Amino acid sequence: MFLTVHTALALLIAKHSPSVLWAFIFGLISHYFLDLVPHGDKELNQWFQNKELRKVFIITLIDVILAANLIAFAIFWNDFNVPLDFAWAAVIGAILPDFLNGLNILFHPRFLEIPNQVHYFFHCLLFKKIKPFSLRYGLIVQLVTLSLIHI
Numbered sequence: 001m002f003l004t005v006h007t008a009l010a011l012l013i014a015k016h017s018p019s020v021l022w023a024f025i026f027g028l029i030s031h032y033f034l035d036l037v038p039h040g041d042k043e044l045n046q047w048f049q050n051k052e053l054r055k056v057f058i059i060t061l062i063d064v065i066l067a068a069n070l071i072a073f074a075i076f077w078n079d080f081n082v083p084l085d086f087a088w089a090a091v092i093g094a095i096l097p098d099f100l101n102g103l104n105i106l107f108h109p110r111f112l113e114i115p116n117q118v119h120y121f122f123h124c125l126l127f128k129k130i131k132p133f134s135l136r137y138g139l140i141v142q143l144v145t146l147s148l149i150h151i
Helices: 003-016 020-035 042-049 053-076 084-107 110-124 135-148
Strands: none
Touching: 003 020, 003 053, 003 084, 003 135, 020 084, 020 110, 042 053, 042 084, 042 135, 053 084, 084 110
């Protein structure tokens, strides 16, 4: 999933978490559950691995801007009523696996091998039964998923 979808669910998690630590943990776990849903990011991974970083940068920039706007909207929305540290803990937990995955693809540090294997395990779990699809169809799946998350 894109960061925007992970962020939306993380903000919902933050709203219902009993502590900052639990917000982070639930945010992290939510990342893997969302990644179980096929979401058409195979092309994005191929661009990353082929060092077509301009394409990756543009999509990532748009995604980060949307996620940041979502965070700002949630923080300044009077009915949201979530402490800022809860929100940030959940968001950081939810986007951490993708951040570490990007670092792993770019720099290949050994200490990220196991987190990367866990990340790809969840990413590819349903692809054993469902053929990966294009980014275009993945965006539709992600928009539907995003619309199902209510803050």
